[in-house]
Amino acid sequence: MTRKLKAVCFGEILYDVFPDKERIGGAPLNVASRLSSMGVSTEMISKIGADVEGNQLLYYLNSRNIKTGNILKDEKYKTGMVNVSLSANGSATYEIKYPSAWDKIDVTQSMINSVEQSDAFIFGSLIGRDEVSRKALFKLIPQAKYRILDFNLRSPHYSKELLKDLMQHSEFIKFNDEELFEIAGILGSKYNSLEQNLLFIADNSNAKSICVTKGRHGAVLLHDKTLYYNSGYKIAVKDTVGAGDSFLATLIAKLMKGVLPQSALDQACAMGALVAGNIGANPDISEETLERFIHPK
Numbered sequence: 001m002t003r004k005l006k007a008v009c010f011g012e013i014l015y016d017v018f019p020d021k022e023r024i025g026g027a028p029l030n031v032a033s034r035l036s037s038m039g040v041s042t043e044m045i046s047k048i049g050a051d052v053e054g055n056q057l058l059y060y061l062n063s064r065n066i067k068t069g070n071i072l073k074d075e076k077y078k079t080g081m082v083n084v085s086l087s088a089n090g091s092a093t094y095e096i097k098y099p100s101a102w103d104k105i106d107v108t109q110s111m112i113n114s115v116e117q118s119d120a121f122i123f124g125s126l127i128g129r130d131e132v133s134r135k136a137l138f139k140l141i142p143q144a145k146y147r148i149l150d151f152n153l154r155s156p157h158y159s160k161e162l163l164k165d166l167m168q169h170s171e172f173i174k175f176n177d178e179e180l181f182e183i184a185g186i187l188g189s190k191y192n193s194l195e196q197n198l199l200f201i202a203d204n205s206n207a208k209s210i211c212v213t214k215g216r217h218g219a220v221l222l223h224d225k226t227l228y229y230n231s232g233y234k235i236a237v238k239d240t241v242g243a244g245d246s247f248l249a250t251l252i253a254k255l256m257k258g259v260l261p262q263s264a265l266d267q268a269c270a271m272g273a274l275v276a277g278n279i280g281a282n283p284d285i286s287e288e289t290l291e292r293f294i295h296p297k
Helices: 027-037 052-063 109-116 131-143 160-168 177-186 194-203 243-256 261-276 287-294
Strands: 006-010 014-017 022-025 041-049 071-074 080-086 092-096 120-124 147-150 172-176 209-213 219-223 226-230
Touching: 006 027, 006 109, 006 131, 014 052, 022 027, 022 052, 027 041, 027 052, 027 120, 027 147, 027 243, 041 052, 041 109, 052 071, 109 131, 120 131, 120 243, 147 243, 160 177, 172 177, 172 243, 177 194, 177 209, 194 209, 194 219, 209 243, 219 243, 219 261, 226 261, 243 261, 261 287
Parallel strands: 006 041, 006 120, 014 080, 041 071, 120 147, 147 172, 172 209
Antiparallel strands: 014 022, 080 092, 209 219, 219 226
8 A cells, every 4th residue: 555645834824815805825825735635645834823813724724634733823923814916917916914923933843743754844935034933944944854945935025045045955946937037146147048047046056856837838847957848728817826836736746646747747737727717726626627627638
């Protein structure tokens, strides 16, 4: 019997506040939700407030079969909230309230044990904006077998020093194309093309795999010193919130299960497109729906 893969996602869990409603979100939560739906045993490490919103987040995570034993509760700080604005083409901008409960994650032995026992430890750059959660992250990173960094640059919530440090501690890095060029510039790149900057970052970090998403134009994956490409899938975009998170979760899940890199990338791009074609960050999308989308009859 094949052992079930285990992943731990560390970071923000929160509510995205849109003009019309509130929706559960946070990049690590979105990644965890998609990983769990794809058969990976998934756990979330975070912190919520002692409030109704925090309890609702716990209920949601449990309903998605995501382990919540290492989600702490804070009596002082409230559950995270983000004001989201959508442009005419569905692109999102974010106003992230600070401080929130997820900024104040303290490491416990239980968290250390979970990360040690996982196959993958997934974290983003936003969680490093506060010293408390940043220290927790850097205590957990050395315990992980496989460290996956999901860049989510939200000005003004990051520093050049933090970004450089995270990259040196990661074996897999995911950017969008804007983030790639910004971070390559921070590292001193003089190159102009996406591929040149991707390879430049590979030479200037410890990452063995790097993926760059390009919105509706697909993605590029560097894996085992080989570049793989997907040119994207056509879909009517409703909103892009969470599309990159589901892309990453699908790519990681497929690669961990031994799917060939090109097929893993194709499925990840298709999942991202399907999420962008739905309202909300975590729509239910089955493997069958994904396959029909990639290979319509």
